Amino acid sequence: MEMPNVPLGQWPIKTIIKKRRYIEVTKKFWIGHGAALLWLLFSIIVSVPWLNDLGALIGKPLAFILIAGIGYIPGYINMFIAVSLLFDRQPQFKTTNPTDPVTIIIACRNEEKSIGHTLRYIKGQDYQGLIRVIVVDNASIDKTAETAQKAGEDLGIDIQVLFEEKPGKYNALNKALEHVNTEYAVTLDADTLLHKSAIRYLVSRIKSAPREVCAVAGAVLVRNSRENLLTRLQEWDYFLGIASIKRMQGLYQGTLVAQGAYSLYRAEALREAGGWPDAIGEDIVLTWKFLNSEKKVFFEPLAVAFTEVPVTLKHLLRQRSRWARGMIEALKLFKPWQQPVKYVKYLTGINLIMPYLDLVYTFCWMPGLILAFFGKYWIVGPATLFVVPLALLQNYILYSYQRNVFRKLDLRIRRNRLGFVLYVLLYQMLMSPMSVIGYCQEILMLRRKWK
Known part of the structure; x- marks a missing residue:
């Protein structure tokens, strides 16, 4: 993102407020979960062949646990986020020029x-x-x-x-x-x-x-x-x-x-x-x-x-x-x-399962990706691609919103296509192992560093 040379003068406020039908937060919450549940059911149905193939190698219970960490749960969370973003409307400011110290x-x-x-x-x-x-x-x-x-x-x-x-x-x-x-x-x-x-x-x-x-x-x-x-x-x-x-x-x-x-x-x-x-x-x-x-x-x-x-x-x-x-x-x-x-129970609850997701991604999905290059689709196969459209939808919704935010602030979005493609496809391969290292550091109570 590009920072402008910010002048010292007063900037105009360009707040655009559109009248929309109000939907209560509780309804948004459950609509998001409803859409996520439908996506989860769809994911389970289309993954049956994958579950059977992997189950023949390691047993169906373990296969289900791995596939849940790779596809079911991330898909559920991504769908919930995507639908929530569609409903999100920032409350109107009561004041835009406060003078409090x-x-x-x-x-x-x-x-x-x-x-x-x-x-x-x-x-x-x-x-x-x-x-x-x-x-x-x-x-x-x-x-x-x-x-x-x-x-x-x-x-x-x-x-x-x-x-x-x-x-x-x-x-x-x-x-x-x-x-x-x-x-x-x-x-x-x-x-x-x-x-x-x-x-x-x-x-x-x-x-x-x-x-x-x-x-x-x-x-x-x-x-x-x-x-x-x-x-x-x-x-x-x-x-x-x-x-x-x-x-x-x-x-x-x-x-x-x-x-x-x-x-x-x-x-x-x-x-x-x-x-x-x-x-x-x-x-x-x-x-x-x-x-x-x-x-x-x-x-x-x-x-x-x-x-x-x-x-x-x-x-x-x-x-x-x-x-x-x-x-x-x-x-x-x-x-x-x-x-x-x-709402906070659910939001913090997602963090409760993040170590599980990061462990599965690090020690199962990444090795599975290597196996897929050799034609072995036991862990990573065509069914895993169903998570990608959700990620793209979520990113598109937010990109559209962020573009409007930047317009209001007289900022511009720098073209960074290569970074975006790699971010969607590869970034999690960096984040999950780094998070796993952090979990291990906390379990072992290693010395903390500010930077």
């Missing part, structure tokens, strides 16, 4: 090269309220603090630089929380650049939401997609994959991660929760704690920020395994069946 928290570790650039984009916000910035230097060995202080003063930003010697992002964030005196706090990574209207849309969404909404996750996209083929793949993951999941979760009022890279919180809710927890996935665990206390978390697709993504497999592995560990941490603390809201 906001504090932006930037937890840093060795970010001397990027912090000044990040602060310049904060200065360029079209938000009419006061923006305070708290930069927390978390045991950096470079000149992060000095660079942040000088850049903030040169830009005329209301900035405060703090020091936190205890390693761990949660320590840095909690240090900043002690100094927040505004109703709203935004967390922002030091390598993440805000779109001109990012803060305005975040605050507009929470001001337009019910009081029980305690956080709003922003839309995070890729800013370094031209770096190499790996970043091109991630561009589509953020633009379509992650965004589709967040939109679906937001529809059911249970966005499962208000990501630390860019989200807004009610400061009061943060303090009630005891701040960020001691976890490798501190943002995941915090969000689930909110949901477990019957609070709601929304997602705002118009509140866009652009972040640096890993450019090497090593760093991508470290990031995605960390995300997987964070999910397991949250599941240990907050069981899906104990969630008070039925």
